[in-house]
Amino acid sequence: MTKTWLKTSITFLLGTDATHPARIVLNNGVSAPEPEQIEAFGGYLAGLTGLPFIRANVTTQNTVA
Numbered sequence: 047m048t049k050t051w052l053k054t055s056i057t058f059l060l061g062t063d064a065t066h067p068a069r070i071v072l073n074n075g076v077s078a079p080e081p082e083q084i085e086a087f088g089g090y091l092a093g094l095t096g097l098p099f100i101r102a103n104v105t106t107q108n109t110v111a
Contacts, residue, residue, distance in 0.1 A: 051077040052107040058088050060097040067100055079104060 054075040059067040070091055088099035 048110070050109045052109060054079065054104065054106045056084065056087075057103045057105075058091055059100040059102065060088075060092060060095055061100065062098060064100060068095065068097055077106065 056072045056075050058070045061067040084102045092099040
């Protein structure tokens with residue numbers, strides 16, 4: 047059985063309103079990002095936008111054959 051990585055999408059949620067946060071989506075990222083990498087990049091985005099980093103959602107698509 048082999049697993050073929052197709053893509054990873056990371057959605058960063060920023061802002062003070064948890065109901066309607068600002069969303070920044072990055073597609074075709076690395077296949078298995080480390081939590082520390084995601085948190086650090088969320089911090090960079092917070093610094094650039096001036097909005098606090100809330101959380102990130104990571105979605106990875108693979109095919110198994």
